[in-house]
Amino acid sequence: MTPLNRNQIAWRAAQDIWDGAYVNLGVGIPSLIPDYIPKDREVVLQAEVGIIGMGPTPKPDAVDPDIFNASTQPTSFVPGGSTFDHTDSFLMIRGGHLDIAMLGAFEVSEKGDLANWNTGDPATAPSVGGAMDLAVGAKAIRVLMEHTTKDGKPRILKQCRYPLTAAHCVKAIYTSLAVIDVTPRGLVVRETIPDLDFAQLQAVTEAKLTLSPDWRVIEAPAIAVTV
Amino acid sequence: MTPLNRNQIAWRAAQDIWDGAYVNLGVGIPSLIPDYIPKDREVVLQAEVGIIGMGPTPKPDAVDPDIFNASTQPTSFVPGGSTFDHTDSFLMIRGGHLDIAMLGAFEVSEKGDLANWNTGDPATAPSVGGAMDLAVGAKAIRVLMEHTTKDGKPRILKQCRYPLTAAHCVKAIYTSLAVIDVTPRGLVVRETIPDLDFAQLQAVTEAKLTLSPDWRVIEAPAIAVTV
């Protein structure tokens, strides 16, 4: 059994973005998604800084320092791309105009509560950025994360331990081991990686899981880790 | 004694607009002001529809039907003029960014209450437009109106009879007979037309007037009535 690497998690999540979707990608694993969106789909990427219709990361000699994304990294426009000010950007985000926000997370609860902004460390100032706006505002929140912490502890919990970003907002979780839907009947496993049985998955998941009748195995291509 | 005509009232009010002022002009007498602003002053005119930096009314053969003011009449841009959407237009109006709104009125009270939107006639639907936004939002409200109604009844009252547009908002009143400031000590007559004595003015004014120590006579040029 080989867990998906970060790029493969991004690949898997990218397959579920439909043609014509308006999507915000958070930092971390979600930022890897653009490379894996099927080429026949036109997906419009938005960033908090006030840009929509972002294209690929420019080559170093083509960087325009005035075109950057919410991680303040260089980006580019595709034809049709445009900018707007912050009030319009968060009108877009908070007002339910984005189809999907793909976010990283520390923890997700079985009710879809999201914790992705604050580890409660008193030594550092808590930094929320646009996390709460996205969590409350986008039509669907999908989380991409390693299934467990570095020391093997579950991140999918009965109840989040870290301070919440927003309650009841996550619709789907893409991890290194599985794709899990958050439903009114609890967490439903839609896909798992090869050679992982359900008991093994439940063992590294605090919240109770059930297996979807449509369950299948993820067949991810081999992709090298880039970040 | 000859009362000022509508154009002369507009002329008088125009003399008090300073260089660099941002001004919204209401319908009626205020709309006549642009012709009388001293040529050495640069005054920026805004209209509710979402335009700032309006120029003169274009000649019929120069009308662009996409450039219109809040009365839906053709207007033009001066260099520096621009447009914006309605939310920004009323942010500008309500947020205290305009120096002066010059408005017509049915009635003004001695406290500076303004009634300029509704005569209480049950047969017609009351039409407020942007009147309340302007009355509440501009830094200074100046009213331009005939001193009395057509049948000689006072319009400057102890208390307005018509429904209010906003309370305590009027700072100055330019009428066919006088220029009157609304002050914490009541209505103070700053100027009167030639050959009108104070008792005559008070007789056609319900609210109590006092004469300013700086009182003087209005010396208006002869101007033909255009509307």
Next chain:
Amino acid sequence: MIDKQVASLEEAVAGAKDGATVLVGGFSAGDEPAALSEALLSTGARDLTIVNNGVGGLARGIAALIAAHRVRKIVCSYPRFVGGTAFASAYKSGEVALEVVPQGTISERLRAGAAGLGGFYTKVSAGTLLGEGKETRIIDGEPYVFEHPIKGDMALIGAQQADRWGNLVMRHSRRNFNPVMAMAAAVSVAQVREMVPLGHFHPDQIHCQGIFVDRVVVVDPEPKNWSARP
């Protein structure tokens, strides 16, 4: 591929339901997207609530909807149009209900609806006839009234140009309520004078992003009622 252009006015307004709230852009009858608003006649939808700055003009658009008894209520700031009789008589007879809202409060309520806000406080209308019955709060010593968001089931707006993503550019005074109405509706439809290729617009100069626009239809700008003053 994203292509929001539709071929006909009927497709443009398809799906309008009885009882729908329809936001109609434009500042007055002179720049009302009248081809769209009267296309609503073809849907058969009744009991409409129309949100507009006014009540329509002489005969086209909103006035035609009122005359055809499709309108139950109008939310506007200025329910008067010189020479217009459609609204005036429907108001007198009680057929059409009226909610008069200060002009800036209309656009702010629409923006609140668009932006996912639950409402806001404004000084405008506090202490007046239009403020009666509204929740009032003293803020920094002054009375403010609480205003609720407005959302539309459908928005019908006008623009100068569109690309296939639905990005829009408006011209001069014709911007007004159009962007905020597109933002505040579940289905937003734009009547435009011209389609341009994707990438035609400068990225910093789009007035309404395609994310807020669902359908675009080109309407011949020649008919006088669309381009002429009221």
Next chain:
Amino acid sequence: MIDKQVASLEEAVAGAKDGATVLVGGFSAGDEPAALSEALLSTGARDLTIVNNGVGGLARGIAALIAAHRVRKIVCSYPRFVGGTAFASAYKSGEVALEVVPQGTISERLRAGAAGLGGFYTKVSAGTLLGEGKETRIIDGEPYVFEHPIKGDMALIGAQQADRWGNLVMRHSRRNFNPVMAMAAAVSVAQVREMVPLGHFHPDQIHCQGIFVDRVVVVDPEPKNWSARP
């Protein structure tokens, strides 16, 4: 005649008072109008409250103000900057107070201040640590928190070009908080790369109208800290 251009950074920030609330535009240290924010050092003003998306960068601008003990409080969404120590140590020592506000709530509170609103309700932060102590109201079955307007005594913003009326055009991602901060302050100052003649801008393509801008100063765009990424 209106001419808002001033000759020096000192003139641009003149009048900043002790205890002032200063809105500083830009999304991050990379596009902070750093020449303006560090010009505040020349005014001697202390006990400043800075409203910004972040807490400044490595050394210039806001970071320089913090290092010089001019800042009493920061209102921001993201109080972290890789490699930056000015804020981190002032926060640890308790010298600088911190109010963390969700990014969209900052711009919305600024807009409320700019637009003369008394406050608004938003779902954002309801039921979280950042929502604690805020007035909460159930609207359509969901909890919303009440947010107050933010107004600045001074705004320091960046733009690409200005004319003598103070009309501004921003470039690409550098628009962000700059327009709304100009709108929300009593005195708004823009640091621009270039002056253009009045009438140069297309009337439909101005990002921030001169009515919101009080002073404009041209800052040589060459210094790396103004144009480079953080």
